[in-house]
Amino acid sequence: MSHSVELAQIGMTFGTTRAVSDVSFKVEQGEFFSILGPSGCGKTTILRMIAGFIEPTEGRVLIGGRDMKGLGPNQRPTAMIFQSLALFPLMPVWENIAFGLEARGVGKAERRRKADELLRLIALEGYGDRMPGELSGGQRQRVAIARALAVEPGVLLLDEPLSALDLKLRQHMRAELRALQKRTGVTFIYITHDQSEALAMSDRVAVMSAGLLQQVATPRELYDNPATAFVARFVGETNAISGRISDVQDGRARIDTALGILSGRAGQGARAGQQGTIYIRPEALMPGDPVNALDARIERVDFEGAFALVHGRFADGAALAASVPSTRLADAPAPGAETRFGFAPEHAVVLGDA
Amino acid sequence: MSVADRIFRGLFVLYLAAFALYLFAPLIIMGAAAFNESRFPTVIPWQGTTTDWFGAMWADRAMWQSLWTSVLVALCVVVVVVPVGTAAALVLTSLHARARSFAYAVMVSPLLTPGVVIGISTLILWRQLGVGGGVFLIVLAQSTFIICYVMLMVMARLQRFDRTQEEAALGLGASRGMVFRRVTLPFLKPALLASGGLAVLQSIENYNTTLFVRGFETPLTVFIATKVRTGLTPAVNALALVIIVATVLGAIAYEIARRRQAARPRG
Amino acid sequence: MRDLYGRFGPWLSTVFLSLVFIWLAGMVLAPNLMMIDYALRPNLPPAAIGGPDDGYSLNNILYLAGEATHRAIFLKTIWASALVALVTFLVCYPIAFWMAQRATTGQLSVALLLIIIPFFINEVLRTLAWFIILAYRGPLNAVLTNLGLIDAPIRWQGDGGVLAAMVYAYILFMLLPIYNAIESLEKAQIEAARDLGASPWRIHTRVVIPHAKAGIATGFVFTFMLAAGSYVAPALLGSPGSRWFTEIIYNWFFEGGDWNRGAAYALVLLVLCLAVVLITLRIARVNLADVAK
Numbered sequence A: 001m002s003h004s005v006e007l008a009q010i011g012m013t014f015g016t017t018r019a020v021s022d023v024s025f026k027v028e029q030g031e032f033f034s035i036l037g038p039s040g041c042g043k044t045t046i047l048r049m050i051a052g053f054i055e056p057t058e059g060r061v062l063i064g065g066r067d068m069k070g071l072g073p074n075q076r077p078t079a080m081i082f083q084s085l086a087l088f089p090l091m092p093v094w095e096n097i098a099f100g101l102e103a104r105g106v107g108k109a110e111r112r113r114k115a116d117e118l119l120r121l122i123a124l125e126g127y128g129d130r131m132p133g134e135l136s137g138g139q140r141q142r143v144a145i146a147r148a149l150a151v152e153p154g155v156l157l158l159d160e161p162l163s164a165l166d167l168k169l170r171q172h173m174r175a176e177l178r179a180l181q182k183r184t185g186v187t188f189i190y191i192t193h194d195q196s197e198a199l200a201m202s203d204r205v206a207v208m209s210a211g212l213l214q215q216v217a218t219p220r221e222l223y224d225n226p227a228t229a230f231v232a233r234f235v236g237e238t239n240a241i242s243g244r245i246s247d248v249q250d251g252r253a254r255i256d257t258a259l260g261i262l263s264g265r266a267g268q269g270a271r272a273g274q275q276g277t278i279y280i281r282p283e284a285l286m287p288g289d290p291v292n293a294l295d296a297r298i299e300r301v302d303f304e305g306a307f308a309l310v311h312g313r314f315a316d317g318a319a320l321a322a323s324v325p326s327t328r329l330a331d332a333p334a335p336g337a338e339t340r341f342g343f344a345p346e347h348a349v350v351l352g353d354a
Numbered sequence B: 001m002s003v004a005d006r007i008f009r010g011l012f013v014l015y016l017a018a019f020a021l022y023l024f025a026p027l028i029i030m031g032a033a034a035f036n037e038s039r040f041p042t043v044i045p046w047q048g049t050t051t052d053w054f055g056a057m058w059a060d061r062a063m064w065q066s067l068w069t070s071v072l073v074a075l076c077v078v079v080v081v082v083p084v085g086t087a088a089a090l091v092l093t094s095l096h097a098r099a100r101s102f103a104y105a106v107m108v109s110p111l112l113t114p115g116v117v118i119g120i121s122t123l124i125l126w127r128q129l130g131v132g133g134g135v136f137l138i139v140l141a142q143s144t145f146i147i148c149y150v151m152l153m154v155m156a157r158l159q160r161f162d163r164t165q166e167e168a169a170l171g172l173g174a175s176r177g178m179v180f181r182r183v184t185l186p187f188l189k190p191a192l193l194a195s196g197g198l199a200v201l202q203s204i205e206n207y208n209t210t211l212f213v214r215g216f217e218t219p220l221t222v223f224i225a226t227k228v229r230t231g232l233t234p235a236v237n238a239l240a241l242v243i244i245v246a247t248v249l250g251a252i253a254y255e256i257a258r259r260r261q262a263a264r265p266r267g
Numbered sequence C: 001m002r003d004l005y006g007r008f009g010p011w012l013s014t015v016f017l018s019l020v021f022i023w024l025a026g027m028v029l030a031p032n033l034m035m036i037d038y039a040l041r042p043n044l045p046p047a048a049i050g051g052p053d054d055g056y057s058l059n060n061i062l063y064l065a066g067e068a069t070h071r072a073i074f075l076k077t078i079w080a081s082a083l084v085a086l087v088t089f090l091v092c093y094p095i096a097f098w099m100a101q102r103a104t105t106g107q108l109s110v111a112l113l114l115i116i117i118p119f120f121i122n123e124v125l126r127t128l129a130w131f132i133i134l135a136y137r138g139p140l141n142a143v144l145t146n147l148g149l150i151d152a153p154i155r156w157q158g159d160g161g162v163l164a165a166m167v168y169a170y171i172l173f174m175l176l177p178i179y180n181a182i183e184s185l186e187k188a189q190i191e192a193a194r195d196l197g198a199s200p201w202r203i204h205t206r207v208v209i210p211h212a213k214a215g216i217a218t219g220f221v222f223t224f225m226l227a228a229g230s231y232v233a234p235a236l237l238g239s240p241g242s243r244w245f246t247e248i249i250y251n252w253f254f255e256g257g258d259w260n261r262g263a264a265y266a267l268v269l270l271v272l273c274l275a276v277v278l279i280t281l282r283i284a285r286v287n288l289a290d291v292a293k
């Protein structure tokens, strides 16, 4: 059986709170799919609807093409890893891991064997008889994953599983999760509010804002071709300059701004004569580049080794953020100076204002 | 330290001493009187030290009968109040905020009802149904309010319960019954044991409610109170001393168990 | 309800709800309703029940208002219970404050243990202890005579004895809520008040007591209710001139043989206690949810 997950126009209302509205997307079997969005935008709600902890007030959830309506969480081929992990504190680690097997009536010896096998998989061999309270944060994280994998779910749902870990461990666990997903071939639906996490791990990402789906795309596409202003601003840093779109042709758009006429790729809603905004990634802005020239006053330069982060203000007062390779740093004078930046049109996108 | 401070401190220490005296003198005097040869329990004058009163108490068949009644009642009460109190706590914590505060007020009302009223109302209802006072009504009347204690203790524990554990279990394929048996119940276990212990104490020590529904039974508290009025001898003090020592030891054991439980690491 | 159902499934939810229903309907509501029914009917021989003389009226309750002795005893029970609550408060407040704000951890755990031990001992035994102390030829009179403070033994039994024993019995119900309330007061607030030049009296009346008012109200409510509804202490330590309302109720049931009047009196006691609870909580602006802890 395939374990694709399809959401068809699902919506959820809690009393008067509209948590999710009209969200549709399809996650393919074996995909690593992330849902990205700021806190409170409805990510957990979507995950809980997929898992069956709550029934959507509108729309349908299909797993492997089957409508899941009326099926409880214990009847769906999903397993969830909670933000709080929700390990059972009074059971030793091995019983935690084998809990799902216990629920399926597997005998004790077999459960123990399976638990030990999974402990090996997560590199915690010999920890089976410890209590969860005696493990470190990263170890408990891995136990939670093993517990979910023990039931051989078709779909693994992960709710910000790394948010409680410190930075270093988080980066390590990212790689581990990704490898685990490739090895097991299980469909992963992964929730995060951390855009770099989503970009680094996922095959595809769904970006959400205030209960609405903004865009579903590969990380690369999201970054290069944001469909909405929200995505452009939320995914990666960006410089936004507003104006009036003067001309759209061959996938290029020209926009008339207070800083001059600029050109970039034409994105969603870019039509001549309309108000629009051009979004330029920090790494696209090059000091001294004559194309799409923009004048700015430098306020601060944070040297970070390979790059320097340059902060300043454009002539109209809008904030400037540029990430300049150290090799080009000679062209970006010290704070206080006026400098001219430019960017290649392929590295900027023009979107129509909603 | 200024003089005023010093005087204040002195007064406060005096107050503490008086408080301690007030707290313990009655118990000590009552215990000591059990060893006095005087026929009436007192410590002054001391007419000679004896342990005969313990023998007299031991030989008192009526005392054993009443002790047995109290123990029987207490055991029945535990069997009733622990499940019902736990159910009440679970129902209450599953309710929505608005319904919850109303239900809460209803459920703690027996605590704010005088014990005699609980006894009387139970007696009246069951007389109407043709049942008179006795062990059954004592158990019922006592349970009416002891359930509240169990409910409060279980609720206090539930407040520290992470309900996503239940969801996690459910998500792993467990049935509702298994979730309750393997996840919720083990978490509640310390509170259930503690509230069972408290229920036994509350039941054995109850007088006001029991008095009205006792019928022809004589539980320990009624036995003692009757003795005070009809023929108080130091044998009653001997009994009191035994009960005090037993409760204090029980309380200490309970406290040690509780601390050990609290000291255990948890996830 | 849907939450409960979703959480425990149909089977367990039904079991839980049934248990709670049996408790609330069968053990709390029904007995009280039946008591009200009794209170409002006349006391008739079995043959006359349901006959022309049977019917609802307030006669049993009005009887209490008309009977001078009973009325006096009722009123005395009210003010005496309030007095018990007040004295208990005065006895407990300093020590509660000390435990909550001044005591070291070690002192605190010793103090808590010492205070809880007498509480674990049954109310009848605690009263018995006072019975022995206060006996005419008991230790208190002996000590006082020997010290030369009194010339002849005093008959303590009566109102004084009842008060002493009740305060003793209910200390914990007053002390713990107040202690919990004061404990949550930041030390810094007291220090700030002192720093601003407030006298100790002002610190207590303006900072500590307002902060602890929920705890104090809780203590008052419980102590009053327990005192007004107590039977042991007045029965064992009272004198014929210091009867308590519960004793009259008892007599209606087991000596006077008029259960209807007894029910009416018990109803009055219940209403009194609930009124005191609600008024006290209203005055202190405390929620019922905070009371039972």
Ligand SMILES: Nc1ncnc2c1ncn2[C@@H]1O[C@H](COP(=O)(O)OP(=O)(O)O)[C@@H](O)[C@H]1O
Pocket: A014, A017, A018, A019, A037, A038, A039, A040, A041, A042, A043, A044, A045, A046
């Ligand atoms: N059980 C609930 N009852 C009421 N409102 C809820 C409930 N769960 C979530 N919400 C609301 O729905 C919105 C989305 O919540 P959530 O899905 O948890 O966001 P996220 O996981 O993206 O941070 C929030 O406004 C939240 O307050």
Ligand SMILES: [Mg+2]
Pocket: A040, A043, A044, A083, A159
């Ligand atoms: Mg969330």
